[in-house]
Amino acid sequence: MHHELSIAERVKIFLENNFDKNQLKDIKRIDIGIGKLVMADKENIREAFDMIKKETVFNEVEINFITDELRYECKECGEKFSSADYELHCPKCGGNLKVLTGEEIYIKNVERSPNSK
Numbered sequence: 001m002h003h004e005l006s007i008a009e010r011v012k013i014f015l016e017n018n019f020d021k022n023q024l025k026d027i028k029r030i031d032i033g034i035g036k037l038v039m040a041d042k043e044n045i046r047e048a049f050d051m052i053k054k055e056t057v058f059n060e061v062e063i064n065f066i067t068d069e070l071r072y073e074c075k076e077c078g079e080k081f082s083s084a085d086y087e088l089h090c091p092k093c094g095g096n097l098k099v100l101t102g103e104e105i106y107i108k109n110v111e112r113s114p115n116s117k
């Protein structure tokens with residue numbers, strides 16, 4: 001739960017740093033990109049954020065999670081590609097791969113009310 005709480009805190013700080021008070025009130029939804037390899041519990045992040053948001057002006061905001069594809073790089077030829085599956089070999093040369101991303105959490109999109117100016 002501790003880890004999830006700090007993620008929820010980071011979402012709050014991101015919003016406060018990027019939007020002014022009036023804009024914050026118009027935010028409806030935040031899409032959070034979550035790497036496939038992230039070990040945090042999404043429901044716990046949501047619960048933690050619901051708790052934190054009560055004391056803010058954006059207390060109506062909903063969190064939506066989008067699980068990201070994995071990003072690979074071939075150790076042999078340098079080919080980079082994405083896949084939703086766990087890949088073992090490069091599609092181009094058959095070489096060994098390393099995973100580039102899949103462990104991060106970031107704000108993908110902030111959805112604001114359509115009638116806001």
Ligand SMILES: [Zn+2]
Nearest residue numbers: 074077090093
């Ligand atoms: Zn390759």
